[in-house]
Amino acid sequence: MSAQFPVARPRRLRRTAAMRRMVSGTRLHPAELVLPLFVKEGIGEPNPIGSMPGVFQHTRDSLRKAAHEAAEAGVGGLILFGVPAVKDARGSAADDPDGIVQQAVADVVADVGDALVVMTDTCLDEFTDHGHCGILTPGGEVDNDATLERYAAAAVSQARAGSQVIAPSGMMDGQVAAIRAALDADGFEQIPILAYSVKYASAFYGPFREAAECAPQFGDRDAYQQDAAGPAGEALREVRLDLDEGADAVMVKPALAYLDILRQVRDAVDVPVAAYQVSGEYAMIEAAAANGWIDRDRAIMESLVAIRRAGADMILTYWATEVAKKLQ
Ligand code: PBG
Structure with missing residues (x-):
């Protein structure tokens, strides 16, 4: 071996x-x-989510505090999910001008709406008594086109309450076009749409369904969310359709199990790409760390770096405030 080797x-x-x-x-x-936050109607105290240690269903008051803390830490945005007191088959609370999401958005925008971006998830599953993301046919299928009208109404109602970005997550065909048209007709042509374009039917949403109280009462979401083993090209097709319909930014969800898809999307489009590190990804790291099996802080940073490296411009994560503080 020479002295210079290697x-x-x-x-x-x-x-x-x-x-x-x-x-x-x-x-x-x-x-x-971007920090996802849950707000529940009619509770007096914040309610801890068992499967997501450190995450709460907030009261309007505790939500404001969490929003302030995020803003102070320099977090880029919040995305709000509401749990209404009353649910019904059509998800009436979703477009109730006095609904919990509408009230919470108004609170938070008044407080921190200049410091960060306040977004709302637009879907029906938190609001329907059956827990599906849309209106059902008599046969129990989700009726795509009937659901679009409900999404449009919910989005307009959120925008009227002050939402600064509408983020449709229900995976109905044509949802971005329906929402764009409704927003424009109501004078909200300046409100962007962040489309959950690529959303897989995932076991990693388990803890979220406890947090948002939206587990389907029968069946699953396989007939509207994407199959992990679905056709090659499906993700890019979903993205292209949403961009054609007027999406301003797109999302891939979940994150860690779909980093290949995230990279494909980032390389294919010229809009910002978000990735959602979902509830199950959070719960896995928290649970393993609580058992002393992995180093919590390093695992959190490693997972976020992986998502960023795969091409995400924005990352939705339940650790947003904690990590932002660390990065400051
Ligand atoms: C639907 C929605 C879900 C999530 C975000 N929006 C759940 C679902 O599709 O069943 C999941 C987020 C997470 O798991 O953290 N409104």
Whole structure:
């Protein structure tokens, strides 16, 4: 072995923390983090979510505090989910001008609406008594076109309450076009749509369904959300359709199990791409860490760096405030 062997030594750039920091190819910034928040109608105290340690169903009051804390930490945005006191078959609370989401959005926008972006998830599953994301046919299928009218009404109602970005998550065909037309007709042509374009039917949504109280009462969402093993090209087709319908930004969800899809989407489009690190991804790391099986803080950062590296411009994560504080 010659004295110079090996000439190429990649370890040279890894030796010190200062060196690693300087050559880092993937950086996280608080502004690209989006915090999902749950607000529940009619509760007096915040209600902890068992499967998501550290996450709560908020009261209007505790939501304001959480929103302030996020803004102070420099988080880029919030996305609100509401749990109404009363549910019915058509999800009437979704477009109730005095509904819990509408009230909460108005509160939060008044408080921190200049410091960060206040978005609303637009769907029906939190509002329907059957827990599906739309109106049902007599046979129990989700009726795509009847649901579009409900999404449009909910989106307009959220915009009237002050929502700064509408984020439709229900995977109905044509939902972006229906919402865009309704927003424009109501004078909200300046309100962007962040489309959950690529959304897989995922076991990783389990804990969210406890948080948002929206588990389907029968069946599953396989007939409207994408199949993890679905056709090649399906994700890009969904993205293209949403962009043609007027989406301003698109989302891939969940994140960690779909990093390949995230990269494909990032390389294919010229709009911002968000990724949603969903409830099950959060719960897995929290649960393993609580058992002492992994290093919680390192696992959180490693997962976020992976999502960023795969191409996400924005990351929805339940750790947004905590991580933003650490990055500050
Ligand atoms: C539907 C919606 C879901 C999530 C966000 N929006 C649940 C579902 O499709 O069943 C999941 C988010 C998460 O798991 O963190 N409104």
